[in-house]
Amino acid sequence: MKPIKIVMSAFGSYADKIEISFEEVNGGLFLISGDTGAGKTTIFDAITYALYEQTSGGIRDGNMMRSQFADSDTLTYVELTFKYQGEIYKIKRNPQYERRAKRKTADGNGFTTEAPKVELTLPDGKVFMGNKTETNNKITEVLGIDKEQFTQIAMIAQGDFLKLLHANSDERKRIFSKIFDTRIYSRIQDVLQSKLKEINTELAKNKTLCEHEMKNVSCIEGSIYENQWIDMYSGFEFKTDEVLTLIESINKEIKEAENTIISSKEKMQVSFNEINMAINSAEAINAMFKKLKLARDMKIELYNKKEEHHNNEIRLNSAKRAEIIKPEENRYIDKLNSLREIEKRIFIINKWLVDNENQLLALSENLAMCEKNKNENEEKLNHSIARINDTIDKYDELEQKKALIVDIEKEKLSLEQNISKLKAEIENLNLWKLKLDSEQDSLKNCYTEFTDAQLKVKDIEKNVIELDELNKLAGELSLSKDKYDISIIEANKALNTYSASNEIYEKLYRAFLSEQAGILAKERLKENIPCPVCGSTSHPSIAVVSEHAPTQADVENAKQKRDIAEKNSSLVNENLQAIKQQYTMSKELVLNKARLLVKEDFSIEADINLIYQLLEKFKKELEQYKIILNMAISNKAKYEANIVSLENISKQILAKSSNLDEITNKYNEIKIEFATINSNIEDIKKHLYFKSKAEAVQGLNMRKAKLHELNKAVNDATNNYNNMLRQIEARKGQQKSELDNQIRVNAEVEECKESYYGFIKANKFSSEEEYKKSKLTLNQIEALQSQIDDYNKKLSDTDNEIRIYTEQTEGKTEIAVTDMIKTKDDLAISLQEIEKEFKQIYALDRKNSDARANIDKLFKQRKEIKSQYEIYNSLNATANGNISGKIKMDFETYIQRQYFNKIIAAANKRLDRMTSGQFLLQCRELTDLGNRGPVGLDLDVYSLLTDTTRDIKTLSGGESFMAALSMALGLSDVIQATAGAVHLDTMFIDEGFGSLDDSSRGQAINVLNELAGNNRLVGIISHVNELKEQIDNRLVVKKSDKGSTVYWAK
């Protein structure tokens, strides 16, 4: 696994999206530097998290991973791209965490939970299909190592590096157990231990059961075995045979006692049965005497109630008689009630009749009034309705005509407008035609005017051009003359200058020549030196140089000046000749032309100004004629245009005149139609009453409704009157029948009354009052009857009993049983006691026999368990390192020692380099292990120099770091070797270098650099300054208020 790129977004101390590309390092050592807490370790955390869903510190909580600096828009996630075996994988993962929602959520608190997600992109670019757990498993499968192994070998964490080094054997075992998955061995240990525990429990259970069963064994009271048995309790498990023998003896003793009790119990039962029979026969006789006495007592009691019995019989008799009269009485009362009812109804009817006869009168009057009203209005309304119906269609006709007249009027108006418009147009056209005709008359000479002007202009133009040219030549001639005049003056001046300079030169030359002797004498003649001219050595009279004698230089100078002047003069002269020639030619040209154009006797001296005057005159003339020409051109154009216009106008006048005739005809027709329809409308209007059809319909309906109302009032009044009349007649019928009823019922009442009194007399009651007193209800009669019957039966029964018991007791006497019962009770108690005694001893017997059988079984079981215990105890003690007097090394540790030795060997290869062969690490030999505490994975320091070993804790800080680093590298080697195809090309070392001195640090860095080579990535997280200078590849983490940033130092 070699990271290529990691992207962290709002992760740890990084607020924004941070991207670190490790490709810049590609291979080798790099340094991660930065302030404390800036997030150096976070980089490794992010890698671990991406791979294993938790940080190197084991944190899984997304809210803890999320950067506190992150704003709500930034999502927390880690994206790791890494290379494994040359293939590129990518993992994107985010934890579950809460962040402030972008939008307000429904519950209003504005928090939203981001669900945890992971996405693995495989080398073929496809995303691995599977849920989170499946993806996690896939990642672990790809890497070949799990999180435990990864963090142990890919990261030597800050402060953690001593853990593996200083761990005791037991702690180391726990670490190895996970890394090398030796858990199967520890499970074997665990199973052994629990198996042994199980056996122990079984033994204890067996002991409890035995104890329980032994408690079930008891002796009879005062047994000779009692003390012996109690002694047997303690340590019974070691004397099982003795226990069983003693139980045998105890049981035998019990059996003997049991037999004795049985025989005495049988004897006692016989005596008890005899006395019990005697008591039973005596008690039967005594009972009969008792019953006889009871019967006689009853007889006396009945006798005392005889009077009361008789009265009851009389009362019953009179009640029975009264019972016969009862129906007659009831009939009489019913009839009486009917009569009262009828009388009440008659009263009500009479009252109603009085009230309603008045009402009938009022209704009759109302009816008469309604009929009168109807007769008055009916005919008038009918007539009106018929009239409206006749005229209703005329309204429609009127509306149609009105619409028609509006249309016609509109058309009439538009025709009138058209006629006046056309007339005005024709008028205008005629006016314009007149105007154009007069214009044409004035323009009829335009063609001749145009030709004349054109010729004239051409003539003058030619003159102007020629004169203009001549004028220019005249100007040039004047310039030429000026130049010629100046040149003459210049030539004279040059000649004068030359003459003057020549004169000066001549003069100087002569003076110079005349002074030659003086000059020679002055320069050459010295005393005693021969004269070059004459050879005389004496020079008495030396020629002297006059005061103003010119020198040779002066002469030369003057000569030069003269030569210049001469040259100049000849040059000027040449120039003069050239100018003169030009002037002459110019003069000739002007004269020739002027004689042609101006006048034949033209003279330059007198008439030169005439040229210019003539030119100006022609120019002015040309201007005038040009204006005349332009006018002629425009007149000509106008004349031609007017001809076309006139033709047009004539055409238009013709067309419009014919149009006007047509429209005027149409207008006259419409005028006649308009008058006809208007008179029609007036006709119709005369015959109509209402303004419109709607009003007519409304009036019709109103009249129909009124007619209907009148008829309805008459009908209603008739109905009301008839109704009332019918009701009154019905009531009168009722009244008559009720009165008939009253007469009939009255007769019936009299008849019933007579019969009722007859019955009272016939049944021997002296008066109606007596009858009513004797009357009883049916229940009362029945109760009285049964009271009488009961008395009679009791009397006969008692007599019977007295007769029977007197017969039976004849010749017999009562017997005393008290003594006999006491003897019997005593016997019963004795029997109960002996029974109890028997039961006790029987139960004892049963219990002891059962206990014996159980104990026998339990003892056999115990033997079995004990042998198992021995086996497992020895296995367990060995596997778990619990053999007394031996080293405490368990099975798992024993296995791990092989890995441990390998790790140490790998570590030593590095350590030898780092420490220059001073010490190595060594796994403590079995023979050197102590007996106290768990051992087996103990680490020692071996001094190569002295061949001695010492404890790992005696190493100094720097030595410890080197040892730990070596161990970590060794561990990494071994894991990668054992996990087969695992290739972990990355390692992070978090601090620790500060404890090394310069040379050790150098060695350590060299080892790491070699380890890294060109392919592996080794990241060192450190503050040490020297490392910053030494390692060029530096990842700098910068802390700020708004989260950290990270960049590669350049």
Add this chain to the structure above:
Amino acid sequence: MKFFHLSDLHIGKQLNHYNLKEDQIHILNQVVKLAEEQKPNAIILAGDIYDKSIPSAEAVTIFDNFLTQLSDIKPAIPVLIISGNHDSAERLDFASTILGRHNVYIAGLPPREKHEYLKKVTLNDEYGEINIYLLPFLKPGYVRHLFDEGEITSYDDAVRKIIERENIDYSKRNILVAHQFFTFQNIKPETCDSEITLISVGGLDNVDVSAVKDFDYVALGHIHGPQKIGYDHIRYGGTLLKYSVSERNHNKSLTVVNVKNKGEKPEIEQLKLKPLRDLRLEEGLLEEILARATDENRHDYISVILRDELEQYKPKEQLENVYTHILEIRVDNSRTRSKLEASCEEINIENPYEAFENFFFSMQNRDMTEDERKAMISIITSVKENDR
């Protein structure tokens, strides 16, 4: 033009916990004495003046004394100093302008702005002017901003471009002082353990000498053994002292260079130096090593490799009794060799039952009984089944 070419003083360095203060003062005094005798035209210190970027007070004092002694020599000898990878460029640069007025020319920092150039010191001798360019130690990152994007990708680029932009007139006599890892067409100089190599991308910290071959002499620092690299006129000065056991056979000396006419080969002379204590490797039987001790050599720094097969009685104490400055003692015999030999056998974890059988025997000193065997097999079987 005669000058001393020194480099890599590493003042303040410790050798296996021994403070080299005395040794360094001793050797620097020799340099001063030679300067007084030889009267060179200049003294060049080609980097790594101090051993650490933050030198100890003691180290600063040693260097201060050395400079003071040199400046006392009359007529004055210019001293030219550049920073090395061990030095802090800024700290070394302290007061360099002021010192420049007193014949001490220090170049700690490379050019940082576009208008800045290498420090150049022009000296005169009987042959005329000679320009000495001081190129302090640099990493590509130090100067990358002076050039176009992507122009500087390696140390080689950095040095080459920095020299190119100087527009040096090679028709004159020029000397370069530098402290980089110079190589010649993939041939590296002989290195030793005391040079801590830089760790850079793909190890590309080397600069090919072709970048500097046009100078008349190139005075290099960084490599601790005095040697030429590629050309006779491109040389590492080497350290004055042996700073690691791997340098035990080095002939530590002072390089004196004499540059004459343009185009003439510079004359190189190595002046012998006598260190306070030599650094040696003593190898052999304890008895022999002890026997080799003399009054002269027993104070040397020695690294010992003992080859006795039989373990000797307290060898360290015996050696310390004779030799006063022992750097390290190693034992190289069949015992230590076997200890170091990694156990090559593969980890062979037998099946759990067999493993337990062995374990049982080694713990109990007996084999398992038949009952124990049966129990164990059933236990292991059940564990394995549950494991699935």
